[in-house]
Amino acid sequence: LRAQSARFILSRDADQSNRDTGGKKMPGANEWERRLNERLIAGDPIAPVELVEQLLDTIVLELKARFPREPDEDFHTDATIEAFAAYIKNPQQFDPELRSLKGFLVMAADGDFRNMLAKRRTLRVHETSVENVEVFEEARNMHTESQNSANQPEPLDELISREGSVEYDQFLNKNFPDSLDRQMADMILGNERSTEQFAKILGIEDRPSDVQQRVVKQHKDRIKKRLMRLRKQDHESE
Amino acid sequence: MSLNKQSSAIARFVLQTHEDAFFVGHSLHTFAQARNYSDAQLAAFLGCNIDSLSRAAMCRCPSYSDDSYDDHVRRIATLAGCDSSRLDQVLREAHGIAALRGIGTHFDNATLLAARDRECETKDGAQREEDKQDRE
Numbered sequence: 001l002r003a004q005s006a007r008f009i010l011s012r013d014a015d016q017s018n019r020d021t022g023g024k025k026m027p028g029a030n031e032w033e034r035r036l037n038e039r040l041i042a043g044d045p046i047a048p049v050e051l052v053e054q055l056l057d058t059i060v061l062e063l064k065a066r067f068p069r070e071p072d073e074d075f076h077t078d079a080t081i082e083a084f085a086a087y088i089k090n091p092q093q094f095d096p097e098l099r100s101l102k103g104f105l106v107m108a109a110d111g112d113f114r115n116m117l118a119k120r121r122t123l124r125v126h127e128t129s130v131e132n133v134e135v136f137e138e139a140r141n142m143h144t145e146s147q148n149s150a151n152q153p154e155p156l157d158e159l160i161s162r163e164g165s166v167e168y169d170q171f172l173n174k175n176f177p178d179s180l181d182r183q184m185a186d187m188i189l190g191n192e193r194s195t196e197q198f199a200k201i202l203g204i205e206d207r208p209s210d211v212q213q214r215v216v217k218q219h220k221d222r223i224k225k226r227l228m229r230l231r232k233q234d235h236e237s238e
Numbered sequence: 239m240s241l242n243k244q245s246s247a248i249a250r251f252v253l254q255t256h257e258d259a260f261f262v263g264h265s266l267h268t269f270a271q272a273r274n275y276s277d278a279q280l281a282a283f284l285g286c287n288i289d290s291l292s293r294a295a296m297c298r299c300p301s302y303s304d305d306s307y308d309d310h311v312r313r314i315a316t317l318a319g320c321d322s323s324r325l326d327q328v329l330r331e332a333h334g335i336a337a338l339r340g341i342g343t344h345f346d347n348a349t350l351l352a353a354r355d356r357e358c359e360t361k362d363g364a365q366r367e368e369d370k371q372d373r374e
Contacts (some may be wrong), residue, residue, distance in 0.1 A: 045298040045310045046317045048261070052251055052296050060247045077247045081254055088298070089260055 029096035037101060040091035048088045055102060056084060062106045063113055069169060069186070070117075079113035080105075086112075121191070175230055176223075184223050252292045262314060263295030265332035272335050284328065286320035294318035299329065 029037065039047040063076040070076065083105055087094060094104050176182035183201050192198070198216040199205045205212070255263025270280045281288045297317065300310035311329065315322035 043298065043304075043306075045262075045300055045314050048298055049293055049296045049317060052248060056247050056251060057245045074250070077250050080247065081251050084251065085254065085258065085260075 028098060029094075029101050033101035034096045037091055037094055037096055040088060051088065052084060055105060056080060058102065059083070059105050059109050063109050066110060067113060067165060075116060076113065079116055080109040082112045082116075083108035175226070181223060181226075184219055185227060188220060188223055188227065248292070252295045255295045259336065260299060261295060262297040262299050262329070264336075265299060265329050266291060266295055268332040268335050269328045272331070284318075284320035284324050286318055290318040290320060294320065294325070299333075302330070302333070 036047055036051055040051070060077050060080045063080055064070075064073070067076065087105065087108060094101060098104075099107075172182050172185055176185045180201060184198060187197065187201070195209075195213055195216050196205065198220065199207070199212040202215060202219060204215055207215075252263060255261035256267035258264055266280060269275070270277075273279075275283065277288050277291060281291055284291070284294075286294075294314055294317070297314045298310075300307050300314070304310070308326075311326050312322045315325045318325075
């Protein structure tokens with residue numbers, strides 16, 4: 001149901017975007033895309049092969065360009081595959097008059113990618129270690145207050161939920177000019193908990209483990225404080 | 239199933255079809271598992287090369303109750319370069335297995351009967367059509 005409503009929103013957005021262009025029609029699907037869509041609707045058993053062989057790799061690359069910071073390359077591929085499988089099973093969801101099939105699949109894969117990120121984030125929050133409880137409890141409380149008062153997520157939370165997006169990168173670049181800090185902030189926001197990973201970023205992986213833990217903790221505390229300050233500023237500016 | 243000469247994304251898609259009864263890949267996987275066949279053995283059974291299995295896997299699984307079933311099987315076989323009667327056998331047997339296991343498939347209930355019908359290996363399209371009418 002959620003996937004269906006997401007696709008409805010995509011189609012509605014496309015409709016809206018047509019209206020936003022003053023009724024000027026956006027370029028729709030090309031002849032090949034239209035025919036392939038018709039064949040899928042008609043239940044042509046070999047049409048999925050043609051679709052996958054022609055467009056899967058292209059859409060994966062598009063998604064990688066949109067979310068260049070996602071380290072797990074399978075994530076882009078899986079989101080694209082999910083979008084393709086959903087379209088193959090329900091080709092009626094694509095309207096060739098509104099947009100190109102490629103554009104539609106990019107949008108669908110983008111939506112699935114964001115959903116997967118959100119799921120991963122939720123899982124990670126549940127797995128949050130005791131070390132992070134304080135920071136995340138505080139964040140959660142502030143988030144809850146904000147939701148109670150405005151019934152809307154804070155802009156910063158919204159932004160963080162778009163991990164890997166261009167906006168997310170801009171946020172990190174702006175607030176963490178130092179590349180080490182930026183990488184660490186990215187890892188903290190992604191709920192990375194492995195001291196080993198942070199130690200690698202800091203270039204101290206060869207040091208004794210107690211030293212690694214101490215140094216990593218110092219850096220993490222500093223970054224977390226800055227993140228909390230940003231969240232607080234964001235909250236106050238609401 | 240062999241994933242040679244393919245991008246990693248397509249290879250991943252093919253793997254995904256093993257879990258999704260909408261695609262022929264699910265039937266190929268189920269059949270191969272049941273018979274303990276390797277990719278090479280499955281390809282040999284179907285009379286095609288290993289790489290062709292991936293193309294067949296990405297096809298939509300034909301519905302047995304559909305009038306176009308035979309035509310669809312033939313088209314998939316042509317695409318993958320395999321023997322259509324063997325592919326038909328694989329589809330019937332795999333969906334019969336899935337039905338016995340209580341797994342929903344893209345096939346229909348008639349498949350269970352079809353799976354029990356071991357004679358299907360030697361039947362041609364006309365005989366199968368007669369069977370189908372009898373069952374209906």
